[in-house]
Amino acid sequence: MRNVAALVGGRAAAFELGVVCQVFGLDRSDDGLPVYDFAVCAAEPGAVPSTSGFEINVVHGLERLASADLIAVPAWPELDLRPSPRVGAALRDAVARGARVLSICTGAFPVAEAGLLDGRRAATHWQFADRLARRHPAVRVDREVLYVQDGPVLTSAGAAAGIDACLHLVRREHGAATANALARRMVIPAHRSGGQAQYVELPVPSGTGGDLAGLLDWARAHLDRPLTVDVLAARAHLSSRTFARRFKDATGTTPHRWLLDQRLQRAEELLESTELPVDAIAARAGFGSADTLRHHFAARRGVTPIAHRRTFRPAAMRRSNEG
Numbered sequence: 001m002r003n004v005a006a007l008v009g010g011r012a013a014a015f016e017l018g019v020v021c022q023v024f025g026l027d028r029s030d031d032g033l034p035v036y037d038f039a040v041c042a043a044e045p046g047a048v049p050s051t052s053g054f055e056i057n058v059v060h061g062l063e064r065l066a067s068a069d070l071i072a073v074p075a076w077p078e079l080d081l082r083p084s085p086r087v088g089a090a091l092r093d094a095v096a097r098g099a100r101v102l103s104i105c106t107g108a109f110p111v112a113e114a115g116l117l118d119g120r121r122a123a124t125h126w127q128f129a130d131r132l133a134r135r136h137p138a139v140r141v142d143r144e145v146l147y148v149q150d151g152p153v154l155t156s157a158g159a160a161a162g163i164d165a166c167l168h169l170v171r172r173e174h175g176a177a178t179a180n181a182l183a184r185r186m187v188i189p190a191h192r193s194g195g196q197a198q199y200v201e202l203p204v205p206s207g208t209g210g211d212l213a214g215l216l217d218w219a220r221a222h223l224d225r226p227l228t229v230d231v232l233a234a235r236a237h238l239s240s241r242t243f244a245r246r247f248k249d250a251t252g253t254t255p256h257r258w259l260l261d262q263r264l265q266r267a268e269e270l271l272e273s274t275e276l277p278v279d280a281i282a283a284r285a286g287f288g289s290a291d292t293l294r295h296h297f298a299a300r301r302g303v304t305p306i307a308h309r310r311t312f313r314p315a316a317m318r319r320s321n322e323g
Helices: 014-024 062-067 085-096 105-113 126-135 160-174 176-186 213-221 229-235 240-251 255-273 278-285 290-301 305-312 315-322
Strands: 003-008 037-042 046-049 055-058 070-073 100-104 147-150 153-156
Touching: 003 014, 003 062, 014 037, 014 070, 014 100, 014 160, 014 176, 037 055, 037 062, 062 085, 070 105, 085 100, 085 105, 100 105, 100 160, 105 126, 105 153, 147 160, 153 160, 160 176, 176 255, 213 229, 213 255, 229 240, 229 255, 240 255, 255 278, 255 290, 255 305, 278 290, 278 305, 290 305
Parallel strands: 003 037, 003 070, 070 100, 100 153
Antiparallel strands: 046 055, 147 153
């Protein structure tokens, strides 16, 4: 992934376009981060008004999509206006030659209009999920998740979920160390699982037994321990049932699922940054055995731990080993 194009319509969503520009459009080579050939394009180049009262000058037309490895479609404000058929054709042609597509928020609508979401799971902002499902019944709209990847298309929910989706792509392309370094540069959390709920109805109250932030930090620092709901609940001074309910209310997921995500992330980091054998990594990440790590890694990542290490190990480490 070296060439990235952001596609806007007749109006540009300022924040969502800014997310794409922040992740893919800035030169952060001074921090050793990847640099992309980045451009913004539109079906009608020129002055494009934004949703925030200013205009952007879009230089490139749809021909720019023909060379992109990734096409990012930020939120699409004009949902009542179907995009030009040329937009759909350009997106389909790009995917046919092997490009990937990322949508943020209502950017899923022009991607669905192109037929690229037919038969696939897709996410969009929860306020527009029913509308997407009605307009495109062949799309399997997931109303809960932050983002979901199905084949060459990655769709995400509103606003900040776009940051999570972008970091997910960077992580899959360049590894956890690069994604974490980029997150630090942007001063944002390094990783949120795509399966996390979009909208938390009842935040956990502050006060005794209610502040989970310190507990989650403690759990991350002790993943090698046999953490259970009972153990976490005891540290939170709550009953196991109350803790599990409040955890789900606060995070949108279960303690078990959250721990599994954290352990997989730790295993990825160790695979990429160390020469530890798989059984040692399994122990440090809290899986207990290499077989358990392999099982969960294959189920959630689709590859073996060793295959992940080969793919994402830094180039310098690979050269050292080969030497």
